[in-house]
Amino acid sequence: MNKTVNINLAGIFFHIDEDAYLKLQRYLEAIKRSFTDSQGRSEIISDIEARIAELFSERIKNDKQVIGLKEVDEVISIMGQPEDYLVDDEIFEDNPQANYKQPSAPSKKLFRDTDNSYISGVSSGLGHYLSVDTVWIRLLWIILTIASGGTFIIIYILFWILVPEAKTTAEKIMMTGDPVNISNIEKKIKDSIETVSETVTDVAKNVSESVSGAAKNVSDAAKKVDIQKQGNKIKSSSKSFFDTVADIIMFFFKIFAKLIGLFLLLLGAITLIALIIGLFSVGVVNFVHIPGIDLANIVMAGNSPVWLISLLVLFFIGIPFFFLFYLGLKILIDNLKSIGNVAKYTLLGLWLCSIIGLAIIGIREASEHANNEHFVERTQLTIKSNDTLYVKMNHNDIYKNPYRRRYSFKAANNSAGEKTIYSSNINILVRPTLDSVASINIEKSADGRNYEKAIERAEHINYSYHIESNVLALDSYLSTAVINKYSDQKVEIYLNIPENTILKFHNNTKNFLQYYTNNDHVVSTKHVNHFITMTTHGVLCDFCVDEEKSFEVKVDSPSIKINDSTVEINSDGGHVKINKEGLKAESKEIKVEINADGVKIESDN
Amino acid sequence: MKIENTKAQMRKGVLEFCILTVLKDEDAYVAEILDTLKNAKLLVVEGTIYPLLTRLKNAGLLSYRWEESTSGPPRKYYGLTETGKLFLKELNTTWNELQNAVNIVTNQKKHQNE
Numbered sequence A: 001m002n003k004t005v006n007i008n009l010a011g012i013f014f015h016i017d018e019d020a021y022l023k024l025q026r027y028l029e030a031i032k033r034s035f036t037d038s039q040g041r042s043e044i045i046s047d048i049e050a051r052i053a054e055l056f057s058e059r060i061k062n063d064k065q066v067i068g069l070k071e072v073d074e075v076i077s078i079m080g081q082p083e084d085y086l087v088d089d090e091i092f093e094d095n096p097q098a099n100y101k102q103p104s105a106p107s108k109k110l111f112r113d114t115d116n117s118y119i120s121g122v123s124s125g126l127g128h129y130l131s132v133d134t135v136w137i138r139l140l141w142i143i144l145t146i147a148s149g150g151t152f153i154i155i156y157i158l159f160w161i162l163v164p165e166a167k168t169t170a171e172k173i174m175m176t177g178d179p180v181n182i183s184n185i186e187k188k189i190k191d192s193i194e195t196v197s198e199t200v201t202d203v204a205k206n207v208s209e210s211v212s213g214a215a216k217n218v219s220d221a222a223k224k225v226d227i228q229k230q231g232n233k234i235k236s237s238s239k240s241f242f243d244t245v246a247d248i249i250m251f252f253f254k255i256f257a258k259l260i261g262l263f264l265l266l267l268g269a270i271t272l273i274a275l276i277i278g279l280f281s282v283g284v285v286n287f288v289h290i291p292g293i294d295l296a297n298i299v300m301a302g303n304s305p306v307w308l309i310s311l312l313v314l315f316f317i318g319i320p321f322f323f324l325f326y327l328g329l330k331i332l333i334d335n336l337k338s339i340g341n342v343a344k345y346t347l348l349g350l351w352l353c354s355i356i357g358l359a360i361i362g363i364r365e366a367s368e369h370a371n372n373e374h375f376v377e378r379t380q381l382t383i384k385s386n387d388t389l390y391v392k393m394n395h396n397d398i399y400k401n402p403y404r405r406r407y408s409f410k411a412a413n414n415s416a417g418e419k420t421i422y423s424s425n426i427n428i429l430v431r432p433t434l435d436s437v438a439s440i441n442i443e444k445s446a447d448g449r450n451y452e453k454a455i456e457r458a459e460h461i462n463y464s465y466h467i468e469s470n471v472l473a474l475d476s477y478l479s480t481a482v483i484n485k486y487s488d489q490k491v492e493i494y495l496n497i498p499e500n501t502i503l504k505f506h507n508n509t510k511n512f513l514q515y516y517t518n519n520d521h522v523v524s525t526k527h528v529n530h531f532i533t534m535t536t537h538g539v540l541c542d543f544c545v546d547e548e549k550s551f552e553v554k555v556d557s558p559s560i561k562i563n564d565s566t567v568e569i570n571s572d573g574g575h576v577k578i579n580k581e582g583l584k585a586e587s588k589e590i591k592v593e594i595n596a597d598g599v600k601i602e603s604d605n
Numbered sequence B: 001m002k003i004e005n006t007k008a009q010m011r012k013g014v015l016e017f018c019i020l021t022v023l024k025d026e027d028a029y030v031a032e033i034l035d036t037l038k039n040a041k042l043l044v045v046e047g048t049i050y051p052l053l054t055r056l057k058n059a060g061l062l063s064y065r066w067e068e069s070t071s072g073p074p075r076k077y078y079g080l081t082e083t084g085k086l087f088l089k090e091l092n093t094t095w096n097e098l099q100n101a102v103n104i105v106t107n108q109k110k111h112q113n114e
Helices: A018-033 A041-059 A069-079 A082-091 A096-101 A122-130 A134-147 A152-162 A169-176 A182-195 A198-223 A225-238 A241-284 A295-299 A306-332 A340-367 A451-459 A507-512 B003-013 B015-022 B030-039 B049-058 B082-113
Strands: A004-009 A012-017 A371-384 A388-394 A409-413 A419-423 A426-433 A437-448 A465-468 A471-475 A478-481 A490-498 A502-505 A531-535 A538-541 A560-562 A567-570 A574-579 A582-587 A590-595 A598-603 B062-067 B075-080
Touching: A004 A018, A004 A041, A012 A018, A012 A041, A018 A041, A018 A069, A018 A082, A041 A069, A041 B030, A041 B049, A041 B075, A122 A134, A122 A152, A122 A169, A134 A152, A152 A241, A152 A306, A241 A306, A306 A340, A371 A451, A371 A490, A388 A507, A426 A471, A426 A507, A437 A451, A502 A507, B015 B030, B015 B049, B015 B082, B030 B049, B030 B075, B049 B062, B075 B082
Parallel strands: A388 A471, A388 A502, A426 A490
Antiparallel strands: A004 A012, A371 A437, A409 A419, A419 A478, A437 A490, A465 A471, A502 A531, A531 A538, A560 A567, A567 A574, A574 A582, A582 A590, A590 A598, B062 B075
């Protein structure tokens, strides 16, 4: 019993046994390989298929008959072995000179030259393909490998996997770009006789025998050269104009396709290398501590290992670009080995896994911020009604940029040499209280997956302040240990101030105050640097200026001048001028000056 | 050196000429050309002819037209073009000269041997 296959050969339908089908397929494939496109491969193949279909039809008595191995063998013996198709290339070569120039580029194929290899023959194969001495290719590999920090090895391995090895003599000749014909095969084999093992020598004997047979006939054919020359003339003149145009268009299409291929190849390679270098340096941090880069680790509040994320990102972005790279290579090199379905589906699977993995990590990281909890410390201050309280920020040398509020964070070693996260996420909120003594509430908050985690993180926030006599010095930063991660740690300072207390906020508190006041916080940025008095309804400020409401006054007349910096009055009786330097008043009898040096009064009398 | 190979190569040497000759008077499709050539024992396997026909066609010596067939796929009927006819004429002359030359050479040898 045998399984059958349905085939369509030159438009005719046949039932064929599976083994016979495979044999026929191999046969046609072998024939296909013995021609190049420039010889009109597709046309020759379709002619051959039509003939085979005809031969099959002759052998079939009724519709239900199946073609078996016997019929296929018969047909193959009629049609001849693939070698029979090849041989006449030499004898009927129309235009040998042209043939040397023309096909050398297109018929050249990339193979790995394992005969001249150091590692896998990639370099020597590329050397043949690009007609460059192998030494230069090897040198380039070494330079690129060192320059790219070793990642170019991956490109080399890709070439190794994807580029087939030159195994047969025909492939070896194709690799060097010589046309595959008898004299070249003979030459190649003669070369190998001297170097390669006996098994090859046997093959060589067979081929060189047939070749020397052919050689005799070639000399006969040489006599016909005159005829051929004339034939060529006729041919070249008769070759229609449109054929030439079509050739030129096809040529440009091919170049265009190769350019696209090159572009894809470079795009894929560069992205892969950049990705590998980038993620490797982040991923490696987990094992080798490079200062500064472990910030990534601090943000990952969900404790997802950074190397895992790097790997997932590598797959997620790298696999599509690998396929681009592969596509580019495929366009550039005709005989590229397929990476196989297993590899393709594995990569696809890995890609899908990486998407799922990244989604899970994303959700995990997001859930770390699901709960925001507060932890409150309340302390009484020795500030009573009618006292004056000065508030200023205290900065830290380790945590630079102290007076600018930042929602970001910074990792640095604290004075004890431990790695610590610093942040300036601090708010100062001032509100009136009915108590007779002022108090300060430090409200620390942080995010966490659940209530306990959030509270724990909030408790681990280090924040301090000092009060000396009536000066309250607040730290401009908060800190926490690295293990707590950066999870939106925040400190809110509530100052509960009794009525009639006078407050003065130092200029450096400005960034930590709110821009507007409301019932809960009565001091805003505009109150900075002024003495303000607390009342139940807010603060009183005599000199505070709403920045938005400030306007420019400019008066310029002969007797009065007022602008941003100066007030000047000139009159018949005297002259008054007030500016940054101080006050100057003059009349005929008296002269008054107030400035940094003191008060000076001069009188004529 | 195998005699069979030498014979095959010699036959193939004149194949181009013979194909054109077959098509001199009337158009024919591949199987017909093959029959003639096989009868003359000029061709052992059929495969050889396909690249040859394509080459001759590409060189502008042959042209073809499609014709439906009752038993099998449509057939390509090949015929000589005007250039093909000129080409064949030239080949004919050379062939005659060659034949003559070979005859003279072989006859002289015979004569000497006798």
